[in-house]
Amino acid sequence: MKLSRTERWILANQYRIMAALDPTRAAKYNDCVVALEKGYAKVIDRMAAHVSRDDTDHKESEEVDEILTMFDSIQRAYRVLEDPYGIDPAQLQFPGFDAKTEGDYLGYAKFLLEREHWPENLSAARDLDTHTPMLRQYRRMLDEWKRRARDGEISQRDLGAILDTKKSK
Numbered sequence: 001m002k003l004s005r006t007e008r009w010i011l012a013n014q015y016r017i018m019a020a021l022d023p024t025r026a027a028k029y030n031d032c033v034v035a036l037e038k039g040y041a042k043v044i045d046r047m048a049a050h051v052s053r054d055d056t057d058h059k060e061s062e063e064v065d066e067i068l069t070m071f072d073s074i075q076r077a078y079r080v081l082e083d084p085y086g087i088d089p090a091q092l093q094f095p096g097f098d099a100k101t102e103g104d105y106l107g108y109a110k111f112l113l114e115r116e117h118w119p120e121n122l123s124a125a126r127d128l129d130t131h132t133p134m135l136r137q138y139r140r141m142l143d144e145w146k147r148r149a150r151d152g153e154i155s156q157r158d159l160g161a162i163l164d165t166k167k168s169k
Helices: 005-021 023-038 041-047 058-080 103-116 135-148 156-164
Strands: none
Touching (some): 023 041, 058 135, 135 156
């Protein structure tokens, strides 16, 4: 990470304040002050290792929002079906994303579900790391959902068709 002289100065001052507020960690914070003031790039990189290198862009965020909205919609539709015969409720649960190939999507989805509690009543897998890429499947499901749920109503037949897209390659 490349920081300007001004940015290093501002951060060093923040670490000075933190050292004053937390004497038990003051030595560590003061080490950070020295590294920032001297411009030790490797140490500064280690200090920021927990910060994502890139932002999750708006397109990715909007796609996750749309996927979660779709799962919320199909779960709500299932709950009001008079005859849910033939639909496996386990197929309605949001499984998550692959941490290796869809990490930004996974991180944002976890933030929404665990911190924002949105969508409010969405049933989701406990771990959310599917260990297999999911975006292609979700995009097929989204296409079918958009075709079938235009008026907000989803029939048993519509629900079946949306879930069947999970099976196609």
